[in-house]
Structures are given as C-alpha cells and as structure tokens.
Amino acid sequence: MSQDYLALCQFLYREARLLDARQWDEWLTCYHPKVVYWMPAWGDDDCLTSDPQREMSLIYYPSRDGLEDRVYRIKTERSAASTPEPRTTHLLSNIEIIAQDDQSCTLGYNWCTYSHRYQHSDHYFGHTVCKLLKQDDSWQIIDKKIQLNNDYINQVIDIYHL
Template sequence: MSQSTSLNAICAFLYREARYLDERQWEQWLELYAPDVEYWMPAWDDDDQITEDPQREISLMYYANRDGLEDRVFRIKTERSSASMPEPRTSHMIANVEVLDEQGDVVEVRYNFHTLSHRYKITDQFFGTVLATLRKVEGGFVIARKKIVLKNDYIRQVIDVYHV
C-alpha cells in the first residue's frame, strides 16, 4: 500500500457506503460506484463451490454496470419492488479490512460483512466476504468491482443490495 492510500481512508469509505445503505441514502450510495462497475454476488453450486461466471452460471445478484444498480434503486424508491416493501431496517458491520494489492489508481480490498435486517417483526442476518476493486478519484474512491460471497446462502427471502 502506498503512502498516499491509507487503510483509514479505505475503511472510512467502506463505512460510509454501509451508512448510506442503513440510512437509505440511495443517491449518495450510487455515487460511490463507477459507471462501469461490475456488482456480483455468485451463488453456491451443488459441490459447495461459488459460481465463477455470471454470464453462464447462476448468481444471487448481478449488475454489469451502474445502470442496473440505478434501476434497482429506482424500483426501491418508487415502491415498484414488492420484495422491498416495506423497506427493511438494516445495520451493516464491516471487519477485517485488508488491502490485497495496489497498482496505480486501483486498490484491491477484501473485507467481511455482517448485516442485520429487520422487517415484519423478524430480524435476519447476512454475512460473508467482499472482494472490491476501488478506483482512486479526486476526493476519494469509487467502487469499480464488487464481488460479494454470501456465506449463509440458505435464506428465506429475496436478497437485495441493502442486505450486503
């Protein structure tokens, strides 16, 4: 990690993303993503391995760019998503943040997450690992790629962006 990129700055960025989700600040959340972002949550196959190709294998979520995320947020905000009504109350926790690599303006990061989601008087939890590619931009970072490995994939509801 270079002198110019501190772990504190990376953690602050990741915590801000989590806060935007918890506070349902959708527009600010979207601004953290590059237009060409790949946002992917692979599924687990029958051999207990995560899928490797979102184009040919099942994924729990896949958006090839920010347009897909923007559409998802539009549906949530305009109540056109029955899976999100009412919106859950969430609490995101992030831990074990590691910088895996840094090349120029790109930083590869790995971290664990644990999200509590409360809806219909029931609290669910989601946990796993995120592999993210952060791109340095003026004033901070944007997320250029986000791969979310959900460890508790036997869930009783639709998984959505606010769960991770």
C-alpha cells in the first residue's frame, strides 16, 4: 500500500473517531469552509435525487457554516433530536481512491454506524464519495455526498449517524 493511501485512510478514520468521541470542534476542522455536505433522498423510482436545490435531501449544507450551526445546537443542547446525544460507533470499509492529483483526492467508501440511545440501538449504513483537498500536511473535505441505504428509519438522521 502506498503512503498516500494510508494517510487518506488515517484521515477518514480520524474523522469517524472524532464523531464517536463527540469532539465536535476538532471534527469541524476536517471540513473545508466551502464544503458541500449532502445526503440526497431516495426518489420514487429508487434513484437518488440529483439536485439539492430542486429536490428533496435528507441533509444539505452548502458550506461549513451549516455544519457549524448544527454542532452549536448539539453542544448547547438546543437540539431535542440530539438530547441526550447517542453513543455511536463508526465503521469504514472498502476505501478506494477514485481520482487523485497533487492537491486533491476523491475517495469512495462504505460505512456502517451503530447508535445507542434510550436503551435502544440502531444501525445505519451506506456509501460515501468525498473529495479532499490537500491543506499543508493534512487534508480537508471539500465535497461529501452520503448515500444512506437504509433510509426507512424511526428517528431524525443527523451528522453523527453518518
């Protein structure tokens, strides 16, 4: 395995660990200020929606400002859907480099998240494609498209589930 591949995997594992540890401010540093964070909905014809401006999305933040607002609400307990915060475990697999140059990289990977709250456990799973930009000696996510495969769920889906 190349050093680039290992560093990219480490970056994704770190982002997942920060979510599980609820280290929100550090987690936000994984994201570029101009990130597009999008989880499209499944349409009637079993295809994902393709335009977050005109079609339904499960989550859509056109910049990091939206993520920062969401984190603020979670941290200050201004989110009934997140109080108490669930305990989560994120698992990543099948990490693949789709495209790469000196300053950016596009990755695809499968994921599963286990979530526990109110003596009840749930799991969520899907596929993500994200583009990372090289920032000094690290990476930041500039674009993240999340496909939630089990979208018939009994609660609000949130950033810590993905």
